[in-house]
Amino acid sequence: MMRIAVVGGGIAGTSAAFSARCFYCEAEVIIVSEEPFSLYSPCVLADYVSGEIQRDQVFLKSPADYFRYGIKTIFNERVKKIDVVNHCLKVGDSVLPYDKLIIATGSHSVIPSIKGSRLKGIFSFKNLADADEVLRWVLKGSNSAAVVGAGPIGIEVAVALRKRGLQVFLIEILDRILPRLFDGDLADLLERPLAENGVQVFKKTKVMEFFGEDTVRGVELADGRIECDLVVLCTGTKPNVELAQEAGIVVGPQGGIQVNEMLMTNMNGVYSCGDCAEISEGLSALWADARREGTVAGANAVGIMKRFTKLLNLTMISIYGVRAASVGNVLGTDRISRSDGKGGRSRYRLLNSKGKNVAAQIIEPDRNAYEVVNAVVMGDEWVAMRHPILAGLLNPTQKNRLEMLNY
Amino acid sequence: MEGIMLIHPEKCTGCRSCEMICSFNKKEVFSPHRSRVRVLKLEEEGIDLPMMCMHCQDPVCSDVCPTGAIWKEENGIVKLDPSLCRGCHACMVVCPFGAISIEDACVVKCDLCEGDPQCVKWCVTGALEFVRADRAKMKLLERKAEAIIRSLQGQKP
Numbered sequence: 208m209m210r211i212a213v214v215g216g217g218i219a220g221t222s223a224a225f226s227a228r229c230f231y232c233e234a235e236v237i238i239v240s241e242e243p244f245s246l247y248s249p250c251v252l253a254d255y256v257s258g259e260i261q262r263d264q265v266f267l268k269s270p271a272d273y274f275r276y277g278i279k280t281i282f283n284e285r286v287k288k289i290d291v292v293n294h295c296l297k298v299g300d301s302v303l304p305y306d307k308l309i310i311a312t313g314s315h316s317v318i319p320s321i322k323g324s325r326l327k328g329i330f331s332f333k334n335l336a337d338a339d340e341v342l343r344w345v346l347k348g349s350n351s352a353a354v355v356g357a358g359p360i361g362i363e364v365a366v367a368l369r370k371r372g373l374q375v376f377l378i379e380i381l382d383r384i385l386p387r388l389f390d391g392d393l394a395d396l397l398e399r400p401l402a403e404n405g406v407q408v409f410k411k412t413k414v415m416e417f418f419g420e421d422t423v424r425g426v427e428l429a430d431g432r433i434e435c436d437l438v439v440l441c442t443g444t445k446p447n448v449e450l451a452q453e454a455g456i457v458v459g460p461q462g463g464i465q466v467n468e469m470l471m472t473n474m475n476g477v478y479s480c481g482d483c484a485e486i487s488e489g490l491s492a493l494w495a496d497a498r499r500e501g502t503v504a505g506a507n508a509v510g511i512m513k514r515f516t517k518l519l520n521l522t523m524i525s526i527y528g529v530r531a532a533s534v535g536n537v538l539g540t541d542r543i544s545r546s547d548g549k550g551g552r553s554r555y556r557l558l559n560s561k562g563k564n565v566a567a568q569i570i571e572p573d574r575n576a577y578e579v580v581n582a583v584v585m586g587d588e589w590v591a592m593r594h595p596i597l598a599g600l601l602n603p604t605q606k607n608r609l610e611m612l613n614y
Numbered sequence: 615m616e617g618i619m620l621i622h623p624e625k626c627t628g629c630r631s632c633e634m635i636c637s638f639n640k641k642e643v644f645s646p647h648r649s650r651v652r653v654l655k656l657e658e659e660g661i662d663l664p665m666m667c668m669h670c671q672d673p674v675c676s677d678v679c680p681t682g683a684i685w686k687e688e689n690g691i692v693k694l695d696p697s698l699c700r701g702c703h704a705c706m707v708v709c710p711f712g713a714i715s716i717e718d719a720c721v722v723k724c725d726l727c728e729g730d731p732q733c734v735k736w737c738v739t740g741a742l743e744f745v746r747a748d749r750a751k752m753k754l755l756e757r758k759a760e761a762i763i764r765s766l767q768g769q770k771p
Binding site for chain 2: 248250251254267494498499519521523525534569572574575576581
């Protein structure tokens with residue numbers, strides 16, 4: 208019997224395990240996870256902090272679900288070593304032999320090396336334990352909070368804390384919020400609802416120091432100082448590759464585990480997916496990509512060949528009811544030309560580089576949004592693959608309608 | 615048994631009965647705005663095309679859903695649970711067919727009426743057809759053959 212070991216119980220690992228089970232029902236699948244919980248959605252953690260949903264609504268799978276699919280789980284255990292030569296994992300005190308291995312160790316949040324960043328009351332915001340800690344601190348009677356980093360997580364956390372009634376300061380080192388997702392003018396549009404609802408945004412400023420004796424009392428900025436008793440650091444993530452690196456697995460230029468189109472690493476029988484995997488296009492720390500990679504890696508591990516070639520890179524954010532979507536990646540492309548479109552309350556922007564649509568930015572997406580997104584990520588090929596009959600009909604209209612959007 | 619929705623745009627007259635019955639069946643109002651199926655009118659090409667959820671083999675909407683509110687069932691239907699929806703609209707944005715719409719702060723999509731689509735029942739011209747998966751191939755072959763014959767006869771397909 209084939210045994211497939213999955214390291215990591217996030218969405219990538221879990222979907223890899225389930226897909227391996229679905230494609231080859233005789234395989235024995237074991238998930239080893241550091242987290243004590245079954246699968247939950249980290250995307251809705253901010254909603255949990257704001258009190259819009261209960262804690263049990265965060266979970267996507269119960270322990271019974273794993274049991275029903277015949278997937279064994281080892282939660283709350285750290286994998287100490289991967290032995291690629293002898294095909295076994297060292298988990299706790301025991302040794303777990305495997306035939307195929309899927310590494311889905313995910314990522315960890317980066318704590319910037321700023322003076323005082325280890326004080327009490329300073330949290331990162333990556334997993335459920337972090338959210339629990341932040342919520343506990345809020346309920347203990349916190350009055351004001353500083354959120355460092357205005358990426359999507361930072362903004363969601365800031366909004367959630369504001370909904371809890373705290374005074375919130377959002378600090379960003381660059382000149383706009385959501386710097387990786389939106390252009391300056393669209394980011395300004397998104398900043399408006401934040402300002403209207405009382406989130407104070409500090410842009411183009413740097414955190415010099417967190418001050419306080421034991422617990423944090425404030426933040427020293429380059430151009431001022433803020434008094435607060437809670438700090439949430441949302442300053443990006445880095446892939447967890449130490450385990451793989453020790454086992455001799457090659458790490459790519461961006462710091463993730465290098466995988467090919469079939470999500471195979473340089474070691475035979477070792478696959479990687481999720482935040483820690485780096486495909487030729489680069490890293491992605493997003494939910495949808497992790498889920499799709501997981502499905503592909505699981506299928507490949509049991510010998511069903513599937514390819515993963517393109518990242519979706521879709522980020523959705525809702526700021527006090529103003530929704531925005533960003534698709535694609537502009538990093539590493541040059542000579543970008545922009546074309547704008549309007550429709551009702553919606554605003555579209557398509558970024559084109561050397562005749563190829565590389566990214567789209569949408570504010571208040573409506574029914575036409577899919578055409579813009581299609582133009583970027585999926586392309587005509589993709590539609591054809593999914594629905595060959597319709598593709599012929601859809602393609603000409605798609606282009607026409609996209610032109611119509613640009614009037 | 616898995617069923618497949620076949621759409622014959624050349625048969626559609628754009629009467630929009632499907633929109634009416636869909637909204638009535640789901641929301642008890644006759645309002646095309648509330649319908650899960652939309653008839654797209656392409657004036658220049660002279661085509662009316664009913665568009666709805668295609669129940670993809672490998673649905674992207676379920677991939678991007680952060681709360682697991684969309685999944686594909688074993689009978690081929692891609693289902694949506696509104697109680698799990700957090701309203702992020704990611705599925706709406708990625709759907710290659712634009713088949714997901716918003717209603718009361720929650721996304722809605724066609725669920726093939728649990729395997730008994732009403733739009734098919736009320737389609738007068740037979741532009742919508744719901745067939746068993748093993749019959750779908752024959753139907754498509756027939757359609758292709760018809761087109762070939764017509765082009766041989768010198769008519770526009």
